[in-house]
Amino acid sequence: QVQLVESGGGLVQxxxxxRLSCAASGRTFSSYFMGWFRQAPGKEREFVGASTWxxxxxxxxxxxxxxxxxxxDNDKNTLYLQMNSLKLEDTAVYYCAANTxxxxxxxxxxxxxxxxxxxxxxx
Numbered sequence: 399q400v401q402l403v404e405s406g407g408g409l410v411q412x413x414x415x416x417r418l419s420c421a422a423s424g425r426t427f428s429s430y431f432m433g434w435f436r437q438a439p440g441k442e443r444e445f446v447g448a449s450t451w452x453x454x455x456x457x458x459x460x461x462x463x464x465x466x467x468x469x470x471d472n473d474k475n476t477l478y479l480q481m482n483s484l485k486l487e488d489t490a491v492y493y494c495a496a497n498t499x500x501x502x503x504x505x506x507x508x509x510x511x512x513x514x515x516x517x518x519x520x521x
Contacts, residue, residue, distance in 0.1 A: 399424050399425060399510065400422050400423070400424040400425050400427070400430060400496050400510050401422065401423045401424050401510075402420055402421070402422055402494050402495070402496060402510055402511065402512035403420070403421045403423075403512055403513065404418060404419065404420050404492060404494050404512040404513065404514060404515040405418070405419050405420075405421070405515055406418040406419050406515060407491075407492060407515030407516045407517045407518075408516075408517070408518070409518045409520060410484055410517070410518070410519055410520070411484075411519070411520055411521075412484060412485060412486055412519055412520065412521055413483060414484050414519075415480070415481060415482045415483075415484065416481045416484065416517060417478060417479065417480050417481070418434070418478065418479040418481065418492055418494075418515060418517070419476055419477070419478055420432070420434075420477040420478070420479075420494030421475060421476050422475045422476065422477070422496070423475065427470075427472055427475040427476075428452070428472040429451060429498055430451060430496040430497065430498060430510075431448065431449065431450060431451055431496065431497055431498065431499065431500055431501040431502070432448065432449045432451075432468075432470060432494060432495070432496050432501070433445065433446075433447065433448040433449070433494065433495045433496075433497075433501065433502065433503075433507075433508055434446040434447050434448070434466075434477075434479050434492060434493070434494055434495075435492070435493045435494075435495060435505060435508075436490035436491065436492045436493065436517075437490055437491050437493070437514075438487075438489060438490040438491075441490075443493070443505050444459065445459050445503040445504070445505075446458070446459055446462055446466065446479070447459065447462065447466060447468045447479065448468070448501035448502065448503060449468045449469075449470055449477065449501060450501050452472070453468075453469060453470040453472070455501065456468045456501075457501055457503065459503075461487075462481075462488075465481065465482050465483045465484075466479060466480065466481050466482070467479070467480040467482075468480075477494055479492065479494075481517070484517075484519045485519060486519050486520075486521060487519075488517060488519050489517060489518050489519045490516075490517060491515065491516050491517075492514060492515050492516075493511055493513075493514045494511075494512045495508035495509075495510060495511050495512070496508060496509065496510040497509045497510070
């Protein structure tokens with residue numbers, strides 16, 4: 399098992415930047431494929447991006463491509479989400495997730511989840 403804890407959320411103006419972190423503990427972090435998801439009020443949880451276990455390959459939702467970047471430091475057991483050029487519609491609770499099979503884009507493909515961190519983008 400792996401435990402995940404997100405941090406770094408907050409209030410930012412449109413056009414600004416934030417970096418989220420996801421600290422992992424438990425089983426070897428490098429064994430896991432990792433994903434970021436988000437959920438806005440009244441909406442379903444949606445895919446943001448994912449990373450293979452070494453971080454060499456990353457995938458992004460079209461809505462964040464070119465603005466968000468996923469990276470991971472396996473020595474620090476931490477996954478990051480750098481968010482630039484933030485838009486009002488990026489406001490959501492952001493979750494990191496893990497599985498041992500592949501860097502999927504569906505909520506159901508992930509076995510472990512953090513508690514989430516709130517990101518609010520203001521005008």
